[in-house]
Amino acid sequence: MIQEAITQYLQKQRQVSFSPKAVLFDMDGVLYDSMRFHARAWYETATHHQLISTPELFYLYEGRTGESTINELYQKTFLRDATDEEKKSIYEEKAILFNQYNDGKAMQGAAEVLKKVKASGLQTLVVTGSGQHSLINKLEHTYPGYFKREKMVTAFDVKLEPYLMGLEKAGVKPYEALVVENAPMGIQAGVAAGIFTIAVNTGPLDDRILLDAGADLLYPDMTALAKDWDNLMNAIKIS
Numbered sequence: 001m002i003q004e005a006i007t008q009y010l011q012k013q014r015q016v017s018f019s020p021k022a023v024l025f026d027m028d029g030v031l032y033d034s035m036r037f038h039a040r041a042w043y044e045t046a047t048h049h050q051l052i053s054t055p056e057l058f059y060l061y062e063g064r065t066g067e068s069t070i071n072e073l074y075q076k077t078f079l080r081d082a083t084d085e086e087k088k089s090i091y092e093e094k095a096i097l098f099n100q101y102n103d104g105k106a107m108q109g110a111a112e113v114l115k116k117v118k119a120s121g122l123q124t125l126v127v128t129g130s131g132q133h134s135l136i137n138k139l140e141h142t143y144p145g146y147f148k149r150e151k152m153v154t155a156f157d158v159k160l161e162p163y164l165m166g167l168e169k170a171g172v173k174p175y176e177a178l179v180v181e182n183a184p185m186g187i188q189a190g191v192a193a194g195i196f197t198i199a200v201n202t203g204p205l206d207d208r209i210l211l212d213a214g215a216d217l218l219y220p221d222m223t224a225l226a227k228d229w230d231n232l233m234n235a236i237k238i239s
């Protein structure tokens with residue numbers, strides 16, 4: 001299955017070689033088990049404002065900006081755009097709830113994946129659309145020695161396509177990197193950047209949604225990826 005995924009990737013991206021030197025990790029739902037707190041905070045805030053949603057909807061929306069998420073909810077519920085004031089106050093409300101709920105717990109299996117990646121001699125970088133200081137600042141503490149600030153792409157960086165910026169910061173080409181993502185939009189972005197994109201389905205969405213977004217490989221969680229890492233590296237070597 002891995003070999004087939006690699007062959008398909010090379011054909012799809014019209015690459016002749018594949019030699020990973022860096023892994024670009026998404027943060028929420030990959031390195032931190034934080035998506036359920038985002039979903040809960042969003043759902044409760046939306047309900048408070050009579051906006052129609054479900055907790056699962058926010059897993060589909062993951063990767064959108066707060067403003068765009070709020071606008072979608074207004075369009076769905078009231079068939080109009082949200083005003084700037086509505087966007088600002090609702091986003092603030094959501095952020096306060098998220099910070100209240102978030103326990104900052106690392107994603108199970110993520111430390112094992114990082115250890116494997118480092119042992120394979122690959123760089124580790126974080127690429128996230130998040131602007132949550134509470135988690136970004138915690139990375140060095142949760143995963144000591146893996147993520148340098150100057151090699152991080154966050155919501156505070158220049159608005160270039162985040163994964164393209166990640167490649168630039170790593171100093172590698174698309175065929176020299178891997179992306180690890182949990183969200184449909186993030187997977188689409190990784191694939192659009194020409195990078196072999198591994199989905200880890202750590203949320204409630206159907207596998208099909210992540211595969212349809214273009215994931216090259218899919219694992220149920222980070223522990224499964226850690227267990228299969230050596231197989232993946234071997235398959236790449238002989239491809």
Ligand code: CA
Nearest residue numbers: 026028029183
């Ligand atoms: Ca994510």
